[in-house]
Amino acid sequence: MTVAIVGAAETTELGKIPGMSQIQLHADAALNTLADAGLKAKDIDGVATAGESPVNVAHYLGIAPRWVDGSSVGGCSFMLHVRHAAAAIEAGYADTVLVTHGESGRSGVGRGGGGGGGGSLLAQFEGPYGSMGPTTMFTIGVLRYMKQYGMTHEQLAMVAVVQREWAGMNPRASYRDPITVDDVLNSRMIAYPFHLLECCLVTDGGGALILTSAERAADFPNKPVYILGSGESVETPMVSQMKDLTSSQAFRIAGGEAMRSARINHGDVDHMMVYDAFAHLPIWGLEDLGFCARGEAPGFIEDGNTRPGGALPLNTNGGGLSYMHSGMYGMYALQESVRQMRGTAPAQVPGAAVSLCLGVGGMFAASGCIVMGNELP
Amino acid sequence: MADSLGKRPRPLPRPTPETRHFWDGTKAGELRLQRCNDCGHVYLPPRPLCPACSSRNVDVFTASGKGKLLSYVINHRPHPSFDGPYAIAVVELDEGPTMLSNIVDCDQTPDALVLDMPLEVTFEDNGDIAIPLFRPRESQS
Structure with missing residues (x-):
């Protein structure tokens, strides 16, 4: 397949532009390029950028991508983006990719600035209100979910209880002693409605992966685990700007793409990991990927479907709530999927042949999803 | 506030x-x-x-400055700018957009903070910058 560049433009002005923030420069260049190609932002399904987060660029322009590249290696990042984009288009990961650059290098308008004070939209529109980071922002949609679907505090606590059962089977898990719903609800309040035991651990650790072609895979000492499919997306840098506080658009797109590219149905998934920074994440993941109808995941978990021996074993290492959480937990979720597919997990799911691993980035800002299998597709 | x-x-x-x-x-x-x-x-x-x-x-x-309480958390951890547990809320404006804010003139408790309660904007002067906050309003207004 040959890939071509079909739109190209610079910002309307160049030189000294004190009247535009850095993200505005990205947007101005993007709109000029879209016009050059005769497209609108809604025609774009892949976003790549460096210097700004691709989350910021996608949300600012109103793009819901199914392919994202934030590779940031300095001034040549955009060459990498073009290369990655060509590969993505060949692979069918995206049809129409927008690569943007914008930099308020002279005027320094709207550069950087995270949570507290500063010029980014996040700093301006969420920073002033006493955010404590993930404990207050990741969790902010849960009361709305409770009102909309009738989830109880006990059902939310049950997520932590079930994952502790899995952790009890994992010698390397940080917390292994069984807990009850009452233990969870009596633990210290962190950010109502979240108690301590419904929040992830804060631990140290690491992990790594090596990938190669399936043809070479037989030459290595361990059983190969095959990548059957994958997906990615971003929604918004600000949790308050989610289109629906009770559902993650990034989960829906990344998960849907992963299952589509793996050519699997829900019934094919034997084992599942959902990045659980907080107890509601598995609920969002099960519903956004279609394993449960909207509002039904709390009951699905309460009924024991995700616990040891259940129909859909989930977060079998104990998860971020009980196994470990160093801050960027996604690597540990992937490691557990690999162990399950190798057949070497401490809490091995008998006969598991397909594992789905759903990650989250930021606070529902981004998602990546990998489907693994223990046999060549 | x-x-x-x-x-x-x-x-x-x-x-x-x-x-x-x-x-x-x-x-x-x-x-x-x-x-x-x-x-x-x-x-x-x-x-x-x-x-x-x-x-x-x-x-x-x-x-209009009017909206409703879409969702919130009540933070119990210490913050240098706030005393005691305080709510951080997502407000849905009557015109459609949502925004993060704090709810003032209201107890910071689950009993007082009822989802979908009508709110109206108020502004906290911080010198050069005024921060939009929200307070309960009568639903008829």
Whole structure:
């Protein structure tokens, strides 16, 4: 397949532009390029950028991508983006990719600035209100979910209880002693409605992966685990700007793409990991990927479907709530999927042949999803 | 809000060119949103383009300042700018956009903070910057 560049433009002005923030420069260049190609932002399904987060660029322009590249290696990042984009288009990961650059290098308008004070939209529109980071922002949609679907505090606590059962089977898990719903609800309040035991651990650790072609895979000492499919997306840098506080658009797109590219149905998934920074994440993941109808995941978990021996074993290492959480937990979720597919997990799911691993980035800002299998597709 | 503020002022925004109208508005006692002249979409936070249709043909207008409580958490961990447990809320404006804020003139408890309760904007003066906050309002107004 040959890939071509079909739109190209610079910002309307160049030189000294004190009247535009850095993200505005990205947007101005993007709109000029879209016009050059005769497209609108809604025609774009892949976003790549460096210097700004691709989350910021996608949300600012109103793009819901199914392919994202934030590779940031300095001034040549955009060459990498073009290369990655060509590969993505060949692979069918995206049809129409927008690569943007914008930099308020002279005027320094709207550069950087995270949570507290500063010029980014996040700093301006969420920073002033006493955010404590993930404990207050990741969790902010849960009361709305409770009102909309009738989830109880006990059902939310049950997520932590079930994952502790899995952790009890994992010698390397940080917390292994069984807990009850009452233990969870009596633990210290962190950010109502979240108690301590419904929040992830804060631990140290690491992990790594090596990938190669399936043809070479037989030459290595361990059983190969095959990548059957994958997906990615971003929604918004600000949790308050989610289109629906009770559902993650990034989960829906990344998960849907992963299952589509793996050519699997829900019934094919034997084992599942959902990045659980907080107890509601598995609920969002099960519903956004279609394993449960909207509002039904709390009951699905309460009924024991995700616990040891259940129909859909989930977060079998104990998860971020009980196994470990160093801050960027996604690597540990992937490691557990690999162990399950190798057949070497401490809490091995008998006969598991397909594992789905759903990650989250930021606070529902981004998602990546990998489907693994223990046999060549 | 002054009585619920701790010793240090809340982290304040640094306006950028595309958000200046919003912060000029809060200083003038107005909550300003943007509307697309091509497709009618109303949005926040400020941008010089419509996130629904990519048009640059957008205007600023003054919103009603009315909304409802969409969701919230009550933070129990210490924050240098706040005393005691305090709510961080997502407010859905009558015009459609959502925004993060704090709820004032109201107990910071689950019993007092009822989802979908009607709210109205109020502005906290912080010198050069006024921060939009929300307080309960009578539903008939």
